[in-house]
Amino acid sequence: MKIYSADQIYEAINSTIEKNNTTSNELMEFAGTQLFDWFHTRMQGAQVPIHIYCGIGNNGGSGLVLGRKLLHHGYNVHVYIVNFSDKRTKDFLINYDRIKEFKVWPRLLSSGEDFPEMDKEDIVVDAIFGIGLNRETSDWVKNLIKYINASDAYTVSLDVPSGLYPNDAPEDKEAVIESNFTLTFQAPKLSFFLPETGVYMQRWEAIDVGLDPEYLQTTNTEVQLIDTLEVLPLYIPREKYAHKGTYGHSLIIGGSFGKMGAVTLASSACLRVGTGLITAYIPECGYTILQTSLPEAMVICDEGEKNIAKIQYAIEPKSIGMGIGMGTDAVTVKALKAFLKTNTTPLIIDADALNILATNKTLLKSVPKGSILTPHPKELERLIGEWTDDFDKIEKTKAFAKKYDAVVIIKGANTITIYDNHLYINNTGNPGMATAGSGDVLTGMLTGLISQGYDALTAAIFGVYLHGKAGDIALTGLGYQALTASDIIDHIGDAYLDLFKEPEEPSAEAEENR
Numbered sequence: 001m002k003i004y005s006a007d008q009i010y011e012a013i014n015s016t017i018e019k020n021n022t023t024s025n026e027l028m029e030f031a032g033t034q035l036f037d038w039f040h041t042r043m044q045g046a047q048v049p050i051h052i053y054c055g056i057g058n059n060g061g062s063g064l065v066l067g068r069k070l071l072h073h074g075y076n077v078h079v080y081i082v083n084f085s086d087k088r089t090k091d092f093l094i095n096y097d098r099i100k101e102f103k104v105w106p107r108l109l110s111s112g113e114d115f116p117e118m119d120k121e122d123i124v125v126d127a128i129f130g131i132g133l134n135r136e137t138s139d140w141v142k143n144l145i146k147y148i149n150a151s152d153a154y155t156v157s158l159d160v161p162s163g164l165y166p167n168d169a170p171e172d173k174e175a176v177i178e179s180n181f182t183l184t185f186q187a188p189k190l191s192f193f194l195p196e197t198g199v200y201m202q203r204w205e206a207i208d209v210g211l212d213p214e215y216l217q218t219t220n221t222e223v224q225l226i227d228t229l230e231v232l233p234l235y236i237p238r239e240k241y242a243h244k245g246t247y248g249h250s251l252i253i254g255g256s257f258g259k260m261g262a263v264t265l266a267s268s269a270c271l272r273v274g275t276g277l278i279t280a281y282i283p284e285c286g287y288t289i290l291q292t293s294l295p296e297a298m299v300i301c302d303e304g305e306k307n308i309a310k311i312q313y314a315i316e317p318k319s320i321g322m323g324i325g326m327g328t329d330a331v332t333v334k335a336l337k338a339f340l341k342t343n344t345t346p347l348i349i350d351a352d353a354l355n356i357l358a359t360n361k362t363l364l365k366s367v368p369k370g371s372i373l374t375p376h377p378k379e380l381e382r383l384i385g386e387w388t389d390d391f392d393k394i395e396k397t398k399a400f401a402k403k404y405d406a407v408v409i410i411k412g413a414n415t416i417t418i419y420d421n422h423l424y425i426n427n428t429g430n431p432g433m434a435t436a437g438s439g440d441v442l443t444g445m446l447t448g449l450i451s452q453g454y455d456a457l458t459a460a461i462f463g464v465y466l467h468g469k470a471g472d473i474a475l476t477g478l479g480y481q482a483l484t485a486s487d488i489i490d491h492i493g494d495a496y497l498d499l500f501k502e503p504e505e506p507s508a509e510a511e512e513n514r
């Protein structure tokens with residue numbers, strides 16, 4: 001799913017008006033009808049008080065259309081105008097007049113006034129600011145936002161939680177609506193998926209507000225949300241006459257005394273994702289461990305007893321996953337430096353290999369094209385330095401990925417793959433995956449995908465998706481706390497099978513927060 005910038009959405013609105021020979025107010029009316037349908041389907045006429053807070057722009061205008069339609073159907077509606085500016089938009093004014101047809105005179109809220117009384121069982125519709133927010137809000141509006149947040153009423157935001165920019169960090173973290181549900185217009189916004197700003201909504205759903213399909217289809221976006229629809233075309237089918245050589249030989253380099261499990265996990269995940277052959281390259285002390293825990297794997301031992309000391313092997317792997325459990329012992333750093341000088345095989349660089357690169361940045365130039373770096377936030381900071389906010393982090397990572405021509409995967413909830421100034425945001429995975437070894441599993445999976453012929457970017461997008469999906473399927477019967485990295489491996493097969501499941505009939509529940 002494409003994630004448009006605010007400018008692109010305004011362009012889409014203009015394009016719709018031009019092509020359909022319609023007016024912006026007709027578009028607002030359509031959006032309001034869609035919003036009403038959403039509420040009506042769920043509320044079925046229930047008389048719970050609905051407090052609609054409307055700004056004076058088009059976000060507020062949409063709130064007024066919704067309010068009018070709810071009133072028309074006999075709902076218990078209270079409408080307020082958050083009067084933060086004299087510059088009311090044309091469509092706001094049209095709908096401000098029209099709501100009076102129902103003998104409703106919205107209460108004007110402005111600086112210093114008492115805010116309306118609300119009960120925590122009530123519903124709040126937040127239509128104060130949409131994507132037109134362009135500066136810090138005034139103090140009294142901040143106070144209103146804090147008041148709404150403190151009310152604990154179920155809050156539904158229209159388009160975005162008010163105070164949240166689609167593509168920027170808020171100046172004041174308290175001046176943003178904490179929405180329970182965000183009904184976003186046409187497509188979600190980038191800020192919904194980043195750790196610092198995603199917290200302002202528990203769930204979201206995109207509402208079709210009738211924007212020009214041609215504009216939407218032909219416009220390239222910098223950001224994409226990745227789900228089953230996006231990854232299905234990436235899948236490489238297994239051929240009938242294939243043999244194990246067809247799907248490549250993978251090499252996992254890592255491990256040190258006390259951290260051999262990481263290599264077992266990565267190698268096992270690599271096999272499960274479909275590599276033809278797997279070799280684990282480990283220090284001597286891990287030999288029995290690997291051979292016992294994973295009979296399908298071949299093992300090559302380094303000359304070092306407890307740490308990798310000199311990387312050399314006589315096989316020709318198609319891809320190499322390295323760094324997991326490897327440690328940063330001086331001999332290992334030396335071995336990695338020497339290895340990078342001659343290696344031309346694509347690498348999936350994780351964990352301690354990333355830490356070694358971060359303290360020896362000149363080595364980054366020796367990372368072959370077609371490689372993937374998989375930092376978690378702390379490892380990323382070591383590579384690119386500190387950032388001021390998530391958007392700054394993304395800009396710095398884009399520049400880093402460009403400089404070294406590498407695919408960078410920022411791990412976490414909604415893992416982001418970055419390459420060539422594009423962002424691919426993953427929509428699978430769950431907090432149960434914040435558990436020891438789940439990153440090692442991802443490294444193994446990416447290695448196995450590249451060995452099978454996926455290019456680095458495709459392997460990253462597809463692998464991150466499958467990893468998250470396997471984690472989601474593994475949750476059944478386990479729950480977040482009990483999920484372990486091995487459970488993710490056990491469900492890689494299910495994640496593949498899930499790609500080809502017949503889509504279920506879309507239900508309201510399934511659409512929500514896909």
Ligand SMILES: NC(=O)C1=CN([C@@H]2O[C@H](COP(=O)(O)OP(=O)(O)OC[C@H]3O[C@@H](n4cnc5c(N)ncnc54)[C@H](O)[C@@H]3O)[C@@H](O)[C@H]2O)[C@@H](O)CC1
Nearest residue numbers: 028057058059129130131132133134135136137159185209
């Ligand atoms: N098809 C669509 O996508 C439609 C979108 N619509 C809605 O239109 C919204 C955008 O509307 P607008 O561009 O009018 O903007 P908003 O309604 O988001 O913002 C209100 C106005 O306040 C001003 N403003 C911004 N920050 C401020 C601040 N801190 N203090 C005081 N004033 C501030 C802005 O100049 C803006 O005109 C979308 O978010 C969406 O909700 C509707 O027009 C219906 C159609």
Ligand SMILES: Nc1ncnc2c1ncn2[C@@H]1O[C@H](COP(=O)(O)OP(=O)(O)O)[C@@H](O)[C@H]1O
Nearest residue numbers: 376411412413429430431434436437438439440
């Ligand atoms: N809250 C979360 N939601 C979804 N996925 C998560 C969450 N927390 C962690 N993960 C995933 O789990 C993995 C953790 O990787 P990492 O931190 O390297 O773990 P380890 O070093 O223990 O292997 C990443 O793929 C990350 O995206």
Ligand SMILES: [K+]
Nearest residue numbers: 126129160162
């Ligand atoms: K809003």
